[in-house]
Amino acid sequence: MKIKDQKVYKEYNIKVVILGSGFAGVNVYQYLHKLVHGLGVSFYMISDVNYFQFTPLLHEVASGLLRPEDIISPIRENINCCVGDFILDKVVSIDVDEKIVKLEHSSINFDYLVIATGASTNYRGIEGAKEYSYPLKTVDEAAELKNKVISLFEEREEGSSNREISIIVVGGGPTGIEVATEVSDLTDSLVPLYRSVKKENIKISIFNATENFLNGFPDVLKRSVKHALERGRISLRLDAAVQKVENGTLVLKSGESVHFDLLIWTGGVSPNTPKMNLPGFDITKRITVSQYLNLEGHECIFAIGDVSDIEDNPVPQLAQVAIDESKVCAYNILQSIEKKPLVKYRKNLKGFLLSLGRFNAASEVGSILFLGFPAWILWKFFYLSMMFGKGSKIKIVFDWFFDAFESRDLTKIDRNNK
Numbered sequence: 001m002k003i004k005d006q007k008v009y010k011e012y013n014i015k016v017v018i019l020g021s022g023f024a025g026v027n028v029y030q031y032l033h034k035l036v037h038g039l040g041v042s043f044y045m046i047s048d049v050n051y052f053q054f055t056p057l058l059h060e061v062a063s064g065l066l067r068p069e070d071i072i073s074p075i076r077e078n079i080n081c082c083v084g085d086f087i088l089d090k091v092v093s094i095d096v097d098e099k100i101v102k103l104e105h106s107s108i109n110f111d112y113l114v115i116a117t118g119a120s121t122n123y124r125g126i127e128g129a130k131e132y133s134y135p136l137k138t139v140d141e142a143a144e145l146k147n148k149v150i151s152l153f154e155e156r157e158e159g160s161s162n163r164e165i166s167i168i169v170v171g172g173g174p175t176g177i178e179v180a181t182e183v184s185d186l187t188d189s190l191v192p193l194y195r196s197v198k199k200e201n202i203k204i205s206i207f208n209a210t211e212n213f214l215n216g217f218p219d220v221l222k223r224s225v226k227h228a229l230e231r232g233r234i235s236l237r238l239d240a241a242v243q244k245v246e247n248g249t250l251v252l253k254s255g256e257s258v259h260f261d262l263l264i265w266t267g268g269v270s271p272n273t274p275k276m277n278l279p280g281f282d283i284t285k286r287i288t289v290s291q292y293l294n295l296e297g298h299e300c301i302f303a304i305g306d307v308s309d310i311e312d313n314p315v316p317q318l319a320q321v322a323i324d325e326s327k328v329c330a331y332n333i334l335q336s337i338e339k340k341p342l343v344k345y346r347k348n349l350k351g352f353l354l355s356l357g358r359f360n361a362a363s364e365v366g367s368i369l370f371l372g373f374p375a376w377i378l379w380k381f382f383y384l385s386m387m388f389g390k391g392s393k394i395k396i397v398f399d400w401f402f403d404a405f406e407s408r409d410l411t412k413i414d415r416n417n418k
Contacts, residue, residue, distance in 0.1 A: 014041045014337055017101055017110035019091055019274065021047035021075050022055070023319045024116035024305030026388065027326035029079060035334045043082055044108060046101065048090040050075050053139060056319055056383050057396070059175070059355070061142035063182035064189070064408035068139040070396050073389035091117065093275035096298050112300050112333050115274065115287060116326075119306035119317065122270035128245035133170070133265035136179055143413070145179075145264065149186055150412040152261055156196045164201045166259055168250060170242060171266035172208030173215065174354055177225060179264055180206050181357035184232050189407050204234045207250070207258075209241040209267070216316050217352050221362050224371055228356040242267070269317065271307040285309075291344040293329050299336065302329045315347050319386060324348060353379045358403070 016032065018025050029045055054071040061068050075086050089103040100109050121135035134145045152165050165187075169180045187202050206213075206229070213236065214222050229236050241253040250258045271286045278295075286309035287295070293308070295301045304325040306317045315321050325345055332342040351365035353375075361375035370378055380400060387393050 014111045015109065016041060016043050016112045016114070016333060017108055018043065018045045018114045018116060019047075019101065020116035020118055020272075020305070020307075021045060021049060021052055022116060022118045022305060022322070023386075024118070024307075024322040024326050025114070026052050026075070026078055027323050028114050028116060028304065028329050031327050031330035032333060033079075033081065035330060036337070037081070041337070043079075043085050044087060044110075045075065045079060045085065046087045046089055046091060046103065046108070047075065048088070050086070050088050052078055052388055054383075054387055054392070055137070056386075058136055058139065058142045059179040059182045061139060062136060062145040062179060063186040064146055064410055065182065065185075065403055066396060066399050067409065068143050070392060070399060071387075072139055073387075073392045078388050091274045093277075094301075096276055096278060096295075096301060099300070110300075112336070113302065114329060114333075115301070115303040115307055116305045116322075117272040117274060117307050119269035119271050121265060122268040123265065124267060126242055126244060128247075129170075129242070129265060129267075132245045132247055133263040135265050136175060137269075145183075146186065147412045147414065148262055149183060150190065150410065153187075153190050153194050153197055154412075157194045159196075162196055162198065162201055164203055165197070165261050167202070167204045167262045167264070168258065168260040169204070169206045169264045169266060170250075171268065172206055172213030172236065172238070173266060173268070174217075176206055176208075176264075176266040177214065177229075178355045179266060180204055180234050181228070181232055181355065181360070183264070184234055185357045186408065186410075189410060193410070204232075206234060206236045207240040207242065207252075208236070208238050211238045213238060214354075217354075218364055220369055221352055221354070221364050224362045224369070225354060225356065228360060228362065232357060269306060273307055292332055292342040293325060293345055294332070294342075302333070304329050310345060313345070313347060316349075318349075320350055321347075323386070353382055355379050 018029050051072040051074055057066060057071045060066040089105050092102045092104055094101050100107055121137050123129040135141050169176045184204050191197055191199050243253045244251045250260055273283050275283055287303040287307055288311055289303050289308050290296055290311055293302050293304055305322040328345045335342050353363040355361050359373050359376050361379040363370045363375040363378050384393055
């Protein structure tokens with residue numbers, strides 16, 4: 001399907017409302033804009049933040065490799081053609097019968113609605129997890145995580161203690177693996193600056209609830225990841241489900257208690273599902289959509305990205321999936337406007353990419369496996385191509401380039417200070 005080949009000759013009076021400014025929301029806006037701009041279709045994007053955040057690079061912000069400003073870009077720049085159609089507000093609920101989205105400060109009606117509200121950290125109801133761990137879903141959380149790692153080193157230096165620093169990452173998915181390897185690189189950069197901290201006294205561990213880590217990834221790639229973790233002195237503990245978290249102690253379901261100085265939580269996400277007046281609707285679950293990405297019985301309402309669950313076709317919660325869904329969603333809205341048949345979404349993963357720290361990655365594209373530096377280059381430029389805004393791309397390239405010759409950013413800055 002080629003968006004640019006589709007032509008529209010009629011004029012309409014249609015209002016499309018898009019909820020969310022992540023990969024799914026911004027891409028569906030841009031694809032749909034190419035199809036029907038200037039032909040009587042108005043667009044409104046609603047988000048509680050006024051920027052697009054490039055989530056796949058959060059772990060590099062947490063390690064000081066990138067600055068927080070590098071991976072965010074203003075929404076009004078991304079949709080500058082229709083800059084007045086962005087609304088900074090929070091969604092309260094959706095009336096599917098009246099076709100109204102209720103916001104904190106106003107409300108808006110729609111002819112077509114795209115729900116792309118993403119997901120947030122899922123603590124799975126585990127006692128103490130939210131209170132004593134550091135999540136990684138926003139740039140502020142990434143910056144706070146870097147500050148905490150630096151604080152651990154400062155505390156050891158002030159107390160002249162050579163006690164072990166224990167950093168635990170909960171979750172053996174892609175985010176857990178990537179943040180563990182990046183934090184390992186960060187600690188390696190910090191060690192030479194502190195007399196009281198030795199590299200051998202830093203222990204980084206990944207705890208995964210089941211025997212199956214990197215669920216959905218090819219076995220050959222998993223084996224490569226295990227070798228990379230061993231080389232980086234990162235231990236991987238499987239079948240280590242968490243029962244509860246106390247201050248400085250992780251309690252496993254097996255009864256074992258494990259001390260930590262820093263606990264990073266990447267143990268899954270939960271959808272940011274808006275309230276809707278649908279029979280049997282559960283706000284804690286993803287929105288079930290048809291193969292056409294719309295709701296059964298409410299065909300003008302679409303849900304894509306992390307907030308949606310495709311009927312009989314489960315897909316991973318990845319940026320590339322959100323982008324592919326966005327293209328199909330935009331096309332189907334146009335088809336619906338023109339009263340033409342919709343097309344089904346077909347899962348078409350381009351491959352698997354996983355960063356494993358400085359100059360190291362593992363990736364599988366088609367049936368070809370890339371490891372080490374070639375995979376690292378592939379990983380970098382694949383994600384760079386997905387980034388919005390020329391300015392952001394240039395800043396990221398410069399930071400990557402200088403990291404090859406200079407140390408990463410090791411400053412501790414409290415972003416909450418006014």
